[in-house]
Amino acid sequence: MKLSTRTRYGIRAVLELAENYGNGPLRLKIIAQRQEISLKYLEQLMTVLRSAGFVRSIRGSKGGYLLAKAPEKITISDVFHCLEGSVVTVECVENESYCPRTNDCIARQVWTEVHKAVMGVLQSITLQNLVDRAKNNKGLSDIGFENEKEQINLQENGKTN
Amino acid sequence: MKLSTRTRYGIRAVLELAENYGNGPLRLKIIAQRQEISLKYLEQLMTVLRSAGFVRSIRGSKGGYLLAKAPEKITISDVFHCLEGSVVTVECVENESYCPRTNDCIARQVWTEVHKAVMGVLQSITLQNLVDRAKNNKGLSDIGFENEKEQINLQENGKTN
DNA sequence: TTATTTCCTACTGTATTAGTAGTATATTAT
DNA sequence: ATAATATACTACTAATACAGTAGGAAATAA
Numbered sequence: 001m002k003l004s005t006r007t008r009y010g011i012r013a014v015l016e017l018a019e020n021y022g023n024g025p026l027r028l029k030i031i032a033q034r035q036e037i038s039l040k041y042l043e044q045l046m047t048v049l050r051s052a053g054f055v056r057s058i059r060g061s062k063g064g065y066l067l068a069k070a071p072e073k074i075t076i077s078d079v080f081h082c083l084e085g086s087v088v089t090v091e092c093v094e095n096e097s098y099c100p101r102t103n104d105c106i107a108r109q110v111w112t113e114v115h116k117a118v119m120g121v122l123q124s125i126t127l128q129n130l131v132d133r134a135k136n137n138k139g140l141s142d143i144g145f146e147n148e149k150e151q152i153n154l155q156e157n158g159k160t161n
Numbered sequence: 162m163k164l165s166t167r168t169r170y171g172i173r174a175v176l177e178l179a180e181n182y183g184n185g186p187l188r189l190k191i192i193a194q195r196q197e198i199s200l201k202y203l204e205q206l207m208t209v210l211r212s213a214g215f216v217r218s219i220r221g222s223k224g225g226y227l228l229a230k231a232p233e234k235i236t237i238s239d240v241f242h243c244l245e246g247s248v249v250t251v252e253c254v255e256n257e258s259y260c261p262r263t264n265d266c267i268a269r270q271v272w273t274e275v276h277k278a279v280m281g282v283l284q285s286i287t288l289q290n291l292v293d294r295a296k297n298n299k300g301l302s303d304i305g306f307e308n309e310k311e312q313i314n315l316q317e318n319g320k321t322n
Numbered sequence: 323t324t325a326t327t328t329c330c331t332a333c334t335g336t337a338t339t340a341g342t343a344g345t346a347t348a349t350t351a352t
Numbered sequence: 353a354t355a356a357t358a359t360a361c362t363a364c365t366a367a368t369a370c371a372g373t374a375g376g377a378a379a380t381a382a
Contacts, residue, residue, distance in 0.1 A: 001162060001163075001245055001250060002162075002249070002250060003162060004339070005341090008251060015267060027358070027359095038340080038341060038342080040342065043358095043361095044341090047360075057360090058359080059358060059359045059360075060357065060358055061350040061356065062357080063348080063350090063359060089162060090163075090169060104298065106176060107169065107173050111169075113282045113286075114283070117278040117279060118278060121271070122275070125274075167370085167371085188328095189327080189328080190326095190327080199373080201372075201374075208330085219327085219379095220378075221327055221328075222324095222327065222379090223381060224326080224327050224381090225328085
């Protein structure tokens, strides 16, 4: 059950934009270099995010990309759905008519729970949350993850929109 | 992020064995019919589960497959790992040396949390748990999913383009 | 011996992924 | 006006994984 590079790259790119929020457009070339992503590939991903309304672009010299909303208004779930399509590990979880035995299928219950668990995590984290974590990490150097759990718990309310 | 049919079929097959636990071997032909899975394909999946020690087989006439352990000793996580390879949504979650920026990468923290959440669900459910649920469901006929649906609806805010 | 069932190996069409490539269009600076 | 820069759009492609199919060998029971 691997995640596509689309989603991984996309989230890293959007995170760059979040860190740059308020400072005007950021060129994809810079993001591509910093994140070691193919520029041309990145362009394609950004197009998707743009038509979904999460980022906007400015063309031409001195152009680039910006977040279209404040970083606290965009969850990882938003970006994920946009690029990965769906968390749906199994079709029947969201589409009940997909399989005739939906009601009896105990396996489906498992996938439903997995689905909920993943959604719970993705929806609880905003871009702003991650930017904040990044700042804290820098402060702590690479001592690491000590207060990770506390931070996560604080974010349990997330889900603005 | 879709689940392969390998894992889905495998779990359904193993669930059949769990329901049949204590009653001798069950033929793949029966499982294939009941679960609408290609027999030949199912054979391959069972081979994997067999060499991992979760099921054992009896060849020849009156042969078939049995669980190699009690259903309460096998978790969904066990079967999942055996067939899907890994929950690892992203390589760097389990393999720290995969990427040089592991320590600084905030995106990685997200995938780590997703990973933990999924593992938590999969590890908490045994085959016996599911057999028990199936019995309860039969008692309730198909009344039983009321709460389930409500919970799913709460999560439908999708922005899926 | 015959019917049944698992075991083993190899092959294959389809779809997706992760890009690459080229060109067009918009914007800024000179 | 022109050059430089950056996004926008379209098309193509190599590699891989997925989801089977196919055929026969070996074991077992009746």
